[in-house]
Amino acid sequence: MPHPLAPLLLDASDPNALAEGVWPAGTERVDGALRIGGADVREIAAQHGTPFLLVDEMVARGRARRIREAFEAAFPAVDVYYAGKALLTADVARWMRAEGLRIDVCSGGELAIALRAGVEPEAIGFHGNNKSESVIAAGVEAGVGTFVLDAPIEAERVAAAAERAGRVQRVRLRVSVGVHASTHEFLATSHEDQKFGVPIDEVPELVARIRELPSLELVGLHSHIGSQIFDADGFAESARRLLALHAELGATAPLPELNLGGGFGIAYTAADSPEPIEAIAERLAAAVRDAADHVGIPVPRIAIEPGRWIVGPAGVTVYTIGTVKPVRVDDGTRTYVSVDGGMSDNARPALYGAQYSARIANRSSDAEPALARVAGHHCESGDIVVDAEWLPADVAPGDLLAVAATGAYCHSLASNYNATPRPPVLAVANGEVRTLVRRESLDDVLSRDVGLRPEAEPATAPTPSHVASIDQGDA
Template sequence: MPHPLAPQLPETHDANALVDGIWPACTERIDGTVHVGGAALTDIATEHGTPFLLVDETVVRDRARRIRTAFEAAFGAVDVYYAGKALLTADVARWMRDEGLRLDVCTGGELAVALRAGIDPAAIGFHGNNKSLDEIEVGVRAGVGTFVIDSPAEAERIAAAAERAGRVQRVRLRISVGVHASTHEFLATSHEDQKFGIPVADAPAIVNRIRELPSLDLVGLHTHIGSQIFDADGFAESARRMLALHASLGGTEAMPELNLGGGFGIAYTAADSPEPIETIAAGLADAVRAAADEFGIEVPRIAIEPGRWIVGPAGITVYTVGTVKPVVLDAGTRTYVSVDGGMGDNARPALYGAQYAARIVSRASDADAALVRVAGRHCESGDIVVDAEWLPADVRPGDLLAVAATGAYCHSLASNYNLAPRPPVLAVATGAGGAPSVRTLVRRETIEDLLARDAGLDAGLDASAPQRTDDNGAASA
């Protein structure tokens, strides 16, 4: 029977098993120790310390190529934009470029990384519901290929920046189509009451205004219904509504492109069963062709924006166990296993109850399985890394514990809560002679990095002793 404290977990369990589809494709136990991409996690921990986020470069590249190939097979020519918000470093941007993908950014910081990494600005799409005037100016002058307009005011701002730069800026208009994606409320981005996009009813007037602005070239529409979606049904309904609007605004002759967004889901635990991306691509292509026939237009050039699907399954986070604390409850015993990271490096469980799988990776164990909750080190009761998991009952301080499928939205959402330095991002790949090679993509933050930003310390305050204040709050000796 399911454990009363974790009815969502499977009744049968192997506390050492690495479930296919959750862990990176090249993950295996060798003499009890888990290896990723041929590299022993114990060796990486010895060299780099914990916690660390490790991504398998081969898996990232393979998945980027696979999703591009799937949509090309379904549609013919497509534009695949990697959603940089999932995980963006200079190396990740270059991997995407090498695999034939474009890049989607939504802040000046993401744009700066892309440009410094050598990404062709013409291959960049710029998103965001509140782009600053400076971000628009920098993007236009850099030659960003396409801006996604999210509001009427933004159309005017981008047009003005393009006019000052003496260029005609390609744009798409983001539409909120009213499709309620089957996902967490915080991940659904196309229902009526939320900050993104233009309601369908308002689109014609805004399109007319964009077409009046000579420095803008409206090449198509854009939508995105949410994230972590497991099948094609929501995408298909969204596509039909978008094509109906597309047809009413002049069809493919007037707007040759249609961006259907991303949001393709992955498996985080054994309970997740997303459809293969090839199945989703084929189903979406059938829906697009049927809708185009229904509305009497040519199929536009399709663009998509995957992020999580590419990098999520390629990453794991490795921690060191610090304390183990059994808590006896009326419904049974739950063991709290605390690690040296937490919501500072993975905010998703605290934000919207995201579920993960974990394993001890420094050894195998013959001990019975015990129900555990993996907790972080931050001063919040909600600082839970894995809500419920089966681990060997002899889990102990010093064990290395890895959490799977952390490649997306962990590093990019990381914080310095409790003034904890953020962990590094490492990559494993096949090196010379076929041996695994581990390198740093983003270095580990240090305490000195954090102190360097504190203007009070920079002004010469003595950080070694507390400061006293007088009754007016002024510092005194």
């Protein structure tokens, strides 16, 4: 009889198994323990402590290369931007450049990482729905390749900064196309109720204004229709809508490019089955060709901005289990397994109800599968890392627990909730492990609290005489 609390698609057959496509390619068990990128997670934990995020460099770089080659094969001309919001460290930026990708940033902080990592400014695209004037000026002065404008006022702000810097700034315009997609479904409307971009019917007027500004050069339209998308249908619908507008706007002045954004989905659990990226690229190219033929223009230069697809499956977070608690719920038992991290290093389950896969990492086990929920150590009942997973029933305090596909939007969304220091980001390649971002110390976390500085005035806790005077009503 199925377990009453287990999701139907969760496979109970082998709680040691490493589902293909979920774990970094090449991950294996040696003597029962996980080996990722040629390194034994027990040794990494002994040397670096837990929790840690381990990124398999070869997997991340291989996927960057693969998606670039898939789109280069499908389109006559294409630029691939790595969406740094997924995971940006100096070395990750350098890997992406080495694999022929450009870098998309969406804040002054991400811009600084890319520039200080040595990324050529012209290879950087700059996004964001509310870039401050100082951040715009920093980008323009650094020589950022393109800005993606998100609102009419941004055209004026970027133009003014470019004029001051004596440059002509290349810009794209983010269009809210009325297509929103996630996983297998997409929703098409005439208008979208969201903060990003300019509604499609307001674009011609804004484009006319941008073209009047001599310090701006409009290179194309941009759209991003959502995240964790498993097939090409939503992208194709968005491309059809954009190409009609592209043809109209390109009839009066050059408009060489079209940016279709990111959002390509990955497998977080064995139940997820995204289409191979080559198939998505081909189907999207066919849709773009048809739409371009329909409006009588050549296929423009295409840009895409994947983040999750590249780094998500390259990352694994490893925790130490602290407590194991079977909890009886109506007709079943769920085993709560609590780890030494949680929503501060992986906010996605709490933010989006995201699903993940977990395995005991330091050993395999012949024990029967038990339905487990992996919880963090934070003071929130919603602090769940993995909502449902079959783990061996002998899972115990002290075991290492690995959570797969945490390369994207975990480090970048991490917080110091409950004054928790953030874990390090480690890279592994050919069995060698090195630190990309060191572990945060408690001193790092406390350093901004001015009252905790050594030179700070001691706290004026009420002394007995104060208390007495308060009691007497003369405070």
